[in-house]
Amino acid sequence: MLIQNHQVDLETPTGTMRCYVYRPKEDAENISKKYPAILLYSEIFQQTSPIRRSAQIMAGHGFIVIVPEVFHELNPIGTVLGYDDAGRDKGNADKVAKFLEAHDTDTQAMVDYVRTLPYFSGNIGAMGFCLGGGLAYRAAINPAISATSCFYATDIHSGLTPSQPGNDSRTRTKEIRGIMQMIWGKQDPHIPPEGRAIVYKELVDAKVKFEWHEFNGVHAFMRDEGDRYDAELQLLGYQMAIGFFRANLY
Secondary structure, eight states, X not given: OOEEEEEEEEEETTEEEEEEEEEEOOOTTTTTOOEEEEEEEOOTTOSOHHHHHHHHHHHTTTOEEEEEOTTTTTSOTTOOOOSSHHHHHHHHHHHHHSOHHHHHHHHHHHHHHHTTOTTEEXXXXXXXXXXXXXXXXXXXXXXXXXXXXXXXXXSTTTOOSOOSTTOSTTGGGGGOOSEEEEEEETTOTTSOHHHHHXXXXXXXXXXXXXXXXXXXXXXXXXXXXXXXXXXXXXXHHHHHHHHHHHHHXX
């Protein structure tokens, strides 16, 4: 399936948010087809080349994929941080400077936008990696989100991404109405076994419908740059996410 892409600037309560939109390409055979949407949340580095490729892969399997600049308030439009010490330090500083309430309004802006698209079928999912896994989990609280796939989601158990008192993602897990897919690396120091156990218990106690997968992998095993990349696990991860979204959004 060929794809096409464009950019859109959405207005949010905290400023203009650049989003990158990928979708199946229109041609004579599918000009009237409609597709479900996936809000794809990046790592702290925003839309890097690996994140762009992730969006393209998902779009190429029949989805409208929207990638927001998750720290649009804190950086010039188009900012991409490097996978280096400087980029990591800036991204981690941005993470603790932006409250979850601002991410909530970003999510709502994307939901409102995708509903205006003539090629949108009506169902919306969320997906993310690292910080983005935690943001996808947070997005699942939005009643518009039917299915969510979280890859090695950071900060859910720790609450490191700030929020107003009593408004953290763990506390609001009980509001999730869609189905969740949780994918973890057992050798990930950012989400140790006790951290994963906290998230698991929260989902069980809240009676959320979810599936849980743990693999022998390190943090960021899906990222196809750097020495953490695990090609075998990456392929498996995409197959699982694509199957999950096809089952729950189509």
